[in-house]
Amino acid sequence: MSHLSLRQRLALTAGAALAFATLASSAGGPAQAVAVGRGPADFAPNATGEVTNLPTFLPGHYIVVLDEKPVATYAGETAGLTRTKPAKGEQIDLGSAAARAYRGHLKDRQQRVAARVGATPDQHYSTALNGFTAELTGDQARELAQAPGVLSVTPDVLQQPLDDRSPTDFLQLSGKTGVWSELGGTKHAGEGVVVGIIDTGVWPESESFAGKKLPTKQPKAGQGYQPYRTGTTTVMQKADGTTFTGTCQTGEDFTAADCNSKLISARYYGDAWLEAVPPEARADYVSPRDGNGHGSHTASTSAGRSGVEATAGGIDFGKISGVAPEAKIAVYKALWEGKGGVSSGGATSDILSAIDQAVADNVDVINYSVGSIFESAHTDPIQLAFLSAASSGIFVAAAAGNSGPYPSTLDNTSPWVTTVAASTVASYSATVTLGNGQRYTGTSTSIDSRVGPAPLVTGAAVRTASATEYDANSCLPGTLDPAKTAGAIVTCERGVGARVAKSEEVERAGGAGMVLLNLTPMDELADSHAVPTVHLNAPGAVQVKEYAGQPSATATLAPSTETAPYPQIADFSSRGPSLSSSGDLLKPDLAAPGVNVLAAVAPPTNGDQDFAFYSGTSMASPHIAGLAALYLAVHPSWSPMAVKSALMTTAGDVKDAEGGVDGDPFARGAGEVRPTRMLEPGLVYDAGAQDWLGYLEGIGKPTGTGVPAIDPSDYNTPSIAVGQLLGPQTVKRRVTAVTPGIYRATVDLPGIDAVVSPSILSFSKAGETKAFTVRLTQDTAPSHVSTSGWLTWQGAGTTVRSPIAIMPTSVIAPTEVSGTGADGQVSFEVTSGSAGAPIRAYGAVSGPEVTGSTSASLPDKDLPDFPATVTESTKALQWTVQADDPSASLWAVLYKVIDGQKYAVSWYGNGSDRVTTALAGPAPGDYGILVMSSGEVPGTTSTPFTVQTNLIGPDAGTDLTVTPTESPVAGKPYQVTASWTGVPTDRHSVGYVEFPNRGGTVISLN
Structure with missing residues (x-):
């Protein structure tokens, strides 16, 4: 389960409110005690008319969200203002008279709301979100939180990117019978689709983003979906018949020439971050250029060019490809790098600007590999902006978080987002053979030939005179004595300090190699280390450390072909149940490769390497974004939730450590994505804006739209969850036929009596929709112990499988x-x-x-x-x-x-x-x-x-x-x-x- 120490857990629990610094000052401070998404509907007056349950508001930079719909979803409800929401198959036209008038109306209202407390907006949002940002005193924020028409008042906090043998081979995308081949080859896989990456930027020189110079003339009919330039604007006709418009924004070490036929647009958003972090504290480029590597990694994973030769740590790992190699990439840099990692991340307001622009540019898919150790409310401004994006037909993939294996550590759990867990693929492995004959297998991407036999020592045994035993065992910088370390293989304990920094310390001290030790069970990660390194898990790691403490201990490191059962859910991958839904919405949705993923990075911050292995749900999410791009290239008119359903109901089993089936739906959701089956889902569970609004009403978040509330368990998602089953409960669903035919339902749910009605559904044509119910009654299942299983529809030559998670409560x-x-x-x-x-x-x-x-x-x-x-x-x-x-x-x-x-x-x-x-x-x-x-x-x-x-x-x-x-x-x-x-x-x-x-x-x- 967890690798955190007990005292780390205590600090996390007791100090949770102090985990984030606001951007109110460059020094940072405790986060304002404001519940995300809190507005006047949440605060009820007492008998004397006084509101007493408002949280404490501290001075700072806030996002104020208003209740009127943004341009992307406005359907003409206000007299005198024409509808701006695009019809199905059309795109937003921000230049239309209707859009200009409605945006002016929203801005005017935002100005008036701010003026009632004497505040001045510094940024307005109108495309994906109706709101503004402003510096507010505590009293101003408190007054606005109670003002009519205000949906929420939220501090502008720092959002951080998640740390996260070939996934494309594992997912069976490549090869003569792979998915790419079925789609016409890599030159057609994802064509006509644009993937928007909201992250740390891009390293345009990477071969993963190589392309032809953008032409200045529109391609002729029949020449495919080719982007071109008109002045500073990039234009591309897309597979869905609409148009993408972007730009290559110039800045520090970045020019318009850095964009091409693959990287067709690149922008940056950092007003709040750049204001809060002084130049001397930055380690980044004021431009779309990637100052970290995270953004380049996620972009190349989702839609990087195919057949790129990748070398890491001096080892040739062959060719790599993005999941949708013909999809185009649009970069929206909103996450930034501070010196020494301090203040790294992105301000909520900057991220909102990036989402706003991605919606306006008309991307097809957004990847958001960003999250928190605390779950964002469904009414958080970023989640609301994604609601508008999804309402506009944009598929949003988001990282579940890296705070596992603890329960209820997920982020990005809104129903309109596809929340992705991280799983393993076949590991790169190596062995540690001790001088006493004992042999242990671990993970390594830095050993391609035999190392040793050489002396095996603990870090403490070769420490400098000033280093503590603890610091030296952790191989922290400057703790190892070169006179004692030279030529030895050093054991370094995982925990305090970056993993790669430990091998860099061994290299500095002249060590021949490193054995990285997990002294308690946790993930083995294949980092690109500075010296040949094997990452070992407990209990073997404990035994190696004990042996290394003996006089004359030796070890040999060598490559291996052994691998653990896979796919498994990574230990770090965040788990449900979702707190925002009280367990009535199963999250994560599904799993994808997120451990030891090789992709493009920014060389200056990655040891001058062009490619590196990263791990995290940050790496899993772009796999799903890429698959969505493949899907939309084939079915450009499909809704985001139809694509999500197809990915979920065709997913496969995830394994446990012993090679059996992982039975935890709060870890794996619907299971491991299976691209070979995703294009033939049989049935889909579709949903849209009305469903999302009804869901919000159902969890007690008034939307002011008049949409009737629905029980969260009845939201039409391809999974079933009931956070508290007290007595019988009937859950409603509806499915739409992709392949007509007769489908029969079966339910496997231990301890629960589940009755599907009707249990047979007959579809005469594609596009036909039918409803059904599932009546759930506690039978032998113990109370307050989650039970899980599957609802499966079989018919038309396929199976449609949905996970079920129930908390029985007698x-x-x-x-x-x-x-x-x-x-x-x-x-x-x-x-x-x-x-x-x-x-x-x-x-x-x-x-x-x-x-x-x-x-x-x-x-x-x-x-x-x-x-x-x-x-x-x-x-x-x-x-x-x-x-x-x-x-x-x-x-x-x-x-x-x-x-x-x-x-x-x-x-x-x-x-x-x-x-x-x-x-x-x-x-x-x-x-x-x-x-x-x-x-x-x-x-x-x-x-x-x-x-x-x-x-x-x-x-x-x-x-x-x-x-x-x-x-x-x-x-x-x-x-x-x-x-x-x-x-x-x-x-x-x-x-x-x-x-x-x-x-x-x-x-x-x-």
Whole structure:
């Protein structure tokens, strides 16, 4: 699961609000405490008419979004202003009289809204978003948040690009029978389609972007979809019959001549970033030129030229290609590089400008490999801009995030966006053979011949006199002594410090090679290292480190053909469920290669290399963008959601570490994309603006459009998710035939009774749409434990498969309530999914008290550990930790043992002297808690405590009784009362009230 240390997790949890700096000042500060997408509809007045639940607004740069539709989606609702939304098959005409009039209307209204608080807009948006940016005081922002017509007031924060053997071969795009061949070869794969890349820019000299000089005359009919120049504008007739118009914006080290028949447009947007970051703190070009490499990598992955020779680290890796090699690339640089990585990223306002222009230019696909460790609300300005883009017919692919494997770490989860997880392909591998004969296989792209045998040493063993053991084991810059390191293979631990920087330190000190160690399970990544390097995972990495500490240890590094099962979801790939949808919308949508992807980069920031291996969902997203481009070249009139559906319902299985099928829909969505099947989906689940607006209404986000609200679970997506199945629920869907025929439905969903009606659908012609329902009822599935499966339609020679993710909930009840005294009772509110369900009481029990001591300075492995085993008969489990000193600060990490490894499940505590960890109806397995302090009481060096472990089984006693003994009603709240007698008052006791399907409430006494 996670490779973060326990204290890193604690810092992430406790300091989440401090994770982003605003662009209000170049120094940066804590993010404004503003909920994304908060507007007047979210803030209700109290009885005296005062709004009291507004967050704190700090001075800074804000994006203010208004409720009227932007040009891209305006359908003529305002009297006197003509419709500007293009008809199907047409494009936006920003030069029309209607568009000019409506844009003037929006700008005037934006000016008036700003003026009511005395603010002055510094940037206006009207194409994909109706809003403006402005410097606001806290009072101004607070007043605007409550103003009529204001949809949201959001701080302009820094958005950061995600760190992210041949994916095109793995996806079966290449070869005589590959997808490209079926499309007429690489010279036709993606033709007539423009992919917009919102990223760090482009390195135009890369062979991946090579092309012919743009002609100045329009091509004659029949000459294909060829771009040409008219003055400073690039024009291209597209496959859908509309026109792309772009420009090659000049700037630092970038001229109009840098664009060509492949890279047909390049612009940059950095007003907010350039204002906030002074020139001396920048490491970038004020132009479309890529100052990082990330943008070049994503652009070349999605639509780079085919057959490009790629060399990395002095090793020839053969030819590489973009997914849609004949598609054209339009670059919108909105992410920037600061010196030393400080302030790197892009301001929300700059990204909005890029989206606005991409929509105006009329791209077909947008790739957005940008995200956060926190989920953006569906009403975040960037997500709303993508809504307008999708409404204009633009397919938007976005990275899911690199904060896995923790649950609910996704970003870019809006239903109109295709959210992409990262998966593996066959790995480049190498072996580490130790002098004792032990052999371990890891990942490497820097070993093409044998290295060694050579001395094997730990970083700490060859450190400089001033370096700490920890820093040297991490091979941080300047920590290794050349006199000790020369000719040796050095083990370097992953964690603090960039991976490639570790091999650069080994090279500086004269080392012959490096073994990069994952001391806890996580991804093996094939970086382009400075010295021959093998990246090893635990437990082998731990054993290699132990051996390296012995005198006269030696090792040999050599190439290997071994590989782990693939495709697997990368450990770093962010997981669902989506919080914005309360689990009623399954995200991510699907997976694509995102580990060890070789593509073009910017040489100055990549060791003077033209190509490099990157990993991340940033690398997975452009694969999907490229596939969408291939699709739209064949079906130019298809909607973004029809393309998304085709990609999802034809996806294949993802593997787990043992080579079996990965059963986690919150990691892989619909599964691994399969281009060989995507063009024959049979049926598609389509959706558009009305569906998206109804969805927003359904999650409580008023749109002011009059569109009826729909239950989020009923949004017409090619997946089914119910975040809380309490009692039966009927989910609605509709499908449109691509291939006519008779289709029959089957459902595989363990523990849930699922009935499809009708279960047979007959289509007489393509384009025919029919509706169906799926009635879901909890059967044997345990409560509060997600269950997943598939809905499959079979017919017309194909299968149409949709993932299902359900959280069964037999009862809504508190996890824990408390009471005091030898005799007493406590009442609490419960809602049951069915009437007549039994309610039983167990306990009370009081386990022995055990003393212990912890310290903030203890390493994770030495933290006090209190394990417990849960069996099928266990009803509940609770740990109670009480510090001796009431001013102490305690925390507890709950873990579960999986395959012999401890994996953190959740955190408990609030920094006080007492921590209670309660598990109601836990699944069988080995659990435990680790106790830590966040700082000792002044004058002490440790924190003593007492811990009590209470396991409640079926024979826990009869001190506790409960009324009623069965649920009186379904779907409505009722009161449950737990009573106890004869419970000791001199120590803690625990009872349990059990509901069906392992649901229940822990009763904590005294």
